[in-house]
Amino acid sequence: ERGYIHRPTAAAAVRCLSIAVDENNVLPGALQLIRELRPRWETERVKTKLFTDGITNKLMACYTQEDMMDAVLVRVYGRKTELFVDRENELKNFLVLRAHDCAPKLYCTFQNGLCYEFIPGMALGPEHVRDCVYVIGYRLVAQEMAKMHAIHANGSLLKPNLWHRLRKYFYIVKTELIVKASNSSLHQEVPSLEVLEEELAWMKEFLSQLGSPIVLCHNDLLCKNIIYRETEGDVRFIDYEYAGYNYQAFDIGNHFNEFAGVSEVDYNLYPCRETQLQWLRHYLQAYKQLSQKDQGGRGVVVSDEELDMLYVQVNQFALASHFLWACWALIQARYSTIDFNFLSYAGIRFKQYFQRKPVVTALEMLK
Known part of the structure; x- marks a missing residue:
């Protein structure tokens, strides 16, 4: 059920450098990579910027121009992230998205990262994606997601990666963390294994029958993974390590969950029904137009029934997003060297899952 992405046949081979970068001291390794990738750059003229927003990997920009237009990004995989990221598939994701103008150029891979x-x-910040005055939050993000989802639309044999990921994360939590945990705060933040196992079985049975299409998803569209380009008047998505075939409604529901933020989570900021319907209408218009190219894309109509069905699916699949990232955060709490309270974050996501479950399961689609 991995739903592997197929590497585009026209994609050029990606350069692979046998260099390892120390995630606790990125600069020396980054400069070593730059000497290989940009041999004409004088090392003493190379400027660097370490980005600190990410909570999975370490990221540094190396550049010589003040406006950073020539910057090369060096992304160093976080400790033990191979437990929940398939790096081979990530590379295919990158190449497929690049082939469809949804990703930047990929310069090379190295032993523990990408350039x-x-x-x-x-x-973007949460305030941008939820502000209805801000065209960014609605039309542009919805359209870019529709563009990505339409890449392999109508693929009847595609399998979602959601259940494989959930089972994998839960197995690690079950075998590596909770059973061996002496940490009392862990048991306070996390429901029992029996409860979690029951919820996992319930989710697969309930969500699988909703009829959400399987499409190529980003699967991690938090606000900081959306870049607004004012001069081009568009947005681009970055960071594809969790990308893969998945339920359309999961990707959107996961994005709506991210309106609440990451560092200071506030689910009062989760979009209301009216906000969601505006966003979803933009999305469906773009998605139908892009995935019905054989019809010329003319005369696309989004019915109230379609809109309502997607609204219900999205809010129900948002439950799986809470559960997935809660398990992910527990694994990160055990292994990551990044300064972030993963255990508290896991507790917040599990709490929201159980609060939202009775609300969203009561939603009914228009007849």
Whole structure:
């Protein structure tokens, strides 16, 4: 059920450098990579910027121009992230998305990371994606997601990666963390294994029958992974390590969950029904137009029934997003060297899952 992405046949081979970068001291390894990738750059002229927003990997930009237009990004995989990221598939994701103009140039892989093109622009915050006055939050993000989802639309044999990921994360939590945990705060934040196992079985049975299409998803569309390019008047998505075939409604529901933020989570900021319906209408218009190219894309109509069905699916699949990232955060709490309270974050996501479950399961689609 992995739903592996197929590497595009026209994609060029990606350069692979046998260099390892120390995630606790990125600079020396980054400069070593730059000497290989940009041999004409004088090392003493190379400027660097360490980005601190990410909570999975370490990221550094290396550049010589003040406007960073020539920047090369060096992304170093976080400790033990191979437990929940399939790096081979990530590379295929990158190449497929690049082939469809949904990703930057990929310069090379190295032993524990990637180097790729910097996309200049503004990384969005929760206030941008939820402000209805801000065209960014609605039309542009919805359209870019529709563009990605339409890449392999109508693929009847595609399998979602959601259940494989959930089972994998839960197995690690079950075997590596909770059973061996002496940490009392862990048991306070996390429901019992029996409860979690029951919820996992219930989710697969309930969500699988909702009829959400399987499409190529980003699967991690938090606000900082959306770059607004004012001069081009568009947005681009970054960071594809969790990308893969999945339920359309999961990707959107996961994005709506991210309206609440990451560092200071506030689910009062989760979009209301009216906000969601505006967003979803933009999305469906773009998705139908892009995935019905054989009909010329003319005369696309989004019915109230379609809109309502997607609204219900999205809010129900948002439950799986809470559960997935709660398990992910427990694994990160055990292994990550990044300064973030993963255990508290896991507790917040599990709490929201159980609060939202009775609300969203009561939703009914228009007849």
